[in-house]
Amino acid sequence: MITPLFYDELTVHTQSHDYPIVITESTIGKNSxxxxxxxxxxxxxxxxxxxxxQQVLIVTNETVAPLYLQPLQxxxxxxxxxxxxxxxxxxxxxxxxxxxxIYDVLMAxxxxxxxxxxxxxxxxxGDMTGFAxxxxxxxxxxxxxxxxxxxxxxxxxGGKTGINHPQGKNMIGAFWQPQMVLADMSTLRTLPARELSxxxxxxxxxxxxMDVDFLTWLEQNLPAMLALDLAILGxxxxxxxxxxxxxxxxxxxxxxxxxxxxxxxxxxxxxxxxEGYGNWLHGEAVAAGMVQAAELSQKLGWLSLDDxxxxxxxxxxxxxxxxxxxxxxxxxxxxxxxxxxxxxxQIRLILLKSLGDAxxxxxxxxxxxxxxxxxxxx
Numbered sequence: 339m340i341t342p343l344f345y346d347e348l349t350v351h352t353q354s355h356d357y358p359i360v361i362t363e364s365t366i367g368k369n370s371x372x373x374x375x376x377x378x379x380x381x382x383x384x385x386x387x388x389x390x391x392q393q394v395l396i397v398t399n400e401t402v403a404p405l406y407l408q409p410l411q412x413x414x415x416x417x418x419x420x421x422x423x424x425x426x427x428x429x430x431x432x433x434x435x436x437x438x439x440i441y442d443v444l445m446a447x448x449x450x451x452x453x454x455x456x457x458x459x460x461x462x463x464g465d466m467t468g469f470a471x472x473x474x475x476x477x478x479x480x481x482x483x484x485x486x487x488x489x490x491x492x493x494x495x496g497g498k499t500g501i502n503h504p505q506g507k508n509m510i511g512a513f514w515q516p517q518m519v520l521a522d523m524s525t526l527r528t529l530p531a532r533e534l535s536x537x538x539x540x541x542x543x544x545x546x547x548m549d550v551d552f553l554t555w556l557e558q559n560l561p562a563m564l565a566l567d568l569a570i571l572g573x574x575x576x577x578x579x580x581x582x583x584x585x586x587x588x589x590x591x592x593x594x595x596x597x598x599x600x601x602x603x604x605x606x607x608x609x610x611x612x613e614g615y616g617n618w619l620h621g622e623a624v625a626a627g628m629v630q631a632a633e634l635s636q637k638l639g640w641l642s643l644d645d646x647x648x649x650x651x652x653x654x655x656x657x658x659x660x661x662x663x664x665x666x667x668x669x670x671x672x673x674x675x676x677x678x679x680x681x682x683x684q685i686r687l688i689l690l691k692s693l694g695d696a697x698x699x700x701x702x703x704x705x706x707x708x709x710x711x712x713x714x715x716x
Contacts, residue, residue, distance in 0.1 A: 342474060344569065350588040359495060359579045360384055363523035363568045380414035381483065381522060386451075389467040390479045391452025392419045397425040397467040398458040402485055404640060405460060405528050421447045425463065429615040432462045432502045434510075437446040440470040453481045454517070454648055459669035460486035460533070461493035461620065465511070468499030472514035482516045485535025486534065487571070488621050491544070492599075493577035494519045496586045502615055504595050506676040507607040514689050523568040523573055524536075531657075536621025539602075543628060544578045546649065547601045550694035553652065560655050564702040592611050598696040604626030605662070608673040612665050623698040630710050635690040637706045645693055667711045 346361045364380040394414055398407050403424050414420050423443040425436050444453065457467035457480060464482050472479035482494040500511015526534070538560065545553035562570045582599065588594040605627030612638050632649045635641040650660045674685050685698040685707070691697050 343685045346406065346571060346572070348579050348583055350515070350519075350575070350583045351481065352400075352497065354515050357388075357516060357518050359519040359521065359583070361490075361521045361523070361572055361576050361579070363572060369531060374510070377393045378419075381520065382410055383482065385456065385481050386414070386417065386432060388479075389414075389418060389454045391454060392418050393447070393448065393453040394420045394456060395423060395425045395440070395447070395453060395472070396420065396427065396456045397463060397464055397652075399425045401427040402463070404458045406485065406525065410458065416700075419447075421449070425466070427462075429462055429502070429610070429620065431551070432466060432615065433628075434501060436466055437470055437473075437501060440466065444470075444474055451475045451478055454481060456481045456483060457494075457516075458483045458485065460484065461489040464489050464494050465499050465508070466501060468497070468514050468516065469501060469511050472499055472512040479517050480514070480666065482519040484519065484521055486529055486533055487526060488540050489537075489577070490521040490575045491537065492540040492579055492582065493526055494521070495550065495579055495582045495595075495603075497598075498592075505611070506673070507610055507615070509676065515590075519579075521579070523572045523575070524677075526571060528568060529678070534566075535657040536619040538627040539621035539628070539658055540652070540654055541574050542629065542656060542658075543599075543601050543624065544581045546632075546690060546693060547696035548581050548690070548694060549577075550692075551646075553693060557652055557655065559589050560652070562601055564657065569664065597686075597698045598688050601690075601696050602626075602631050604674055604677045604687055605630040606652060607677065608665065608670050609662050611673050612669060613663055618663075622659050623654050625656075626662040629653065629660045630662065631687060631689055633713075634687065634702065634706060637709065638642050638689065638702055639690065640691050641657050645690075648693070662714045667672065667708055670711050673689055 346362050348359045350357050411420055421441050421443055421473035426463040455471045457464040457469050471478050483488045497513045499514050500508045503509040544558055559570050572693035583704050602624045609623040632646045635648050653660050686700040688696050688698055
């Protein structure tokens with residue numbers, strides 16, 4: 339096994355089991371495709387101890403497969419029976435049809451409860467692979483190898499899995515924890531600039547809800563992150579994963595504090611659903627949604643106008659949108675009514691009491707919410 343350029347490891351504590359998040363950058367030399375077999379060999383060696391049984395299904399998509407699949411598959415095939423499921427790429431394919439494709443391969447291979455599914459890709463691949471693992475034979479093991487910033491800092495950690503419904507994002511799913519998460523910073527070298535920025539929205543989210551000092555750090559380091567300084571990106575991933583691990587340890591199934599991780603998401607999911615899955619990337623929608631949540635926080639007297647302006651500046655620095663598309667108020671409120679945080683008919687939102695301090699609340703005048711939404715009506 340080759341020596342990584344850097345290596346860090348965190349542990350997520352959950353009721354079902356503890357598991358590691360390995361953050362590394364294993365590039366020694368790269369060919370024109372950006373990868374070489376020794377690097378993938380290191381990736382395979384990292385996940386092998388967490389594979390249960392002799393059966394492995396690698397789930398990936400049409401974009402990631404040409405970059406990473408074959409060498410990983412070949413290395414694992416030296417020790418395991420390996421099958422592959424390559425899905426279409428895009429949020430619009432995060433649906434039951436794609437889940438059925440995974441089931442079809444598992445059934446065709448006669449795989450059983452000893453199988454380990456490996457999610458090789460971004461958040462969509464990870465969410466669907468995890469849901470397939472949670473539901474196949476009522477639960478089998480899976481491993482996350484996230485290849486985007488968004489999935490490395492957020493969706494691969496904490497066990498949320500699922501698919502979208504035409505009327506709402508992530509409405510069908512399960513809590514199902516992976517055996518391990520391997521975040522290899524080297525995979526970010528092939529990430530499109532738009533996807534990189536979209537992932538940074540989730541990084542900024544952690545600063546806004548938990549740590550204003552991290553917000554200052556981001557203001558200083560976002561240019562380096564956009565320039566693919568992998569050491570700086572690795573530090574950001576480590577911080578975000580630690581924040582999330584701490585929250586998941588307290589509230590695995592989102593019955594309390596974990597809900598604050600959805601800051602900007604209720605507004606953002608409205609954008610994604612209304613505009614059609616995939617037209618706005620998840621991080622882009624969350625960025626605009628965080629601005630709307632900040633504007634409502636300001637109307638409640640919790641944030642200052644300067645605070646809102648600062649949030650807009652840091653999102654703009656990350657090359658993210660700060661204005662949602664025009665959506666009719668009634669449409670937006672109806673879509674919000676499908677949000678998983680709605681309780682007893684009341685819309686509950688994650689808002690900011692101050693920068694670095696988030697709260698889940700339904701204690702706001704709906705007229706103020708309508709004021710925020712009306713700024714962007716069609």
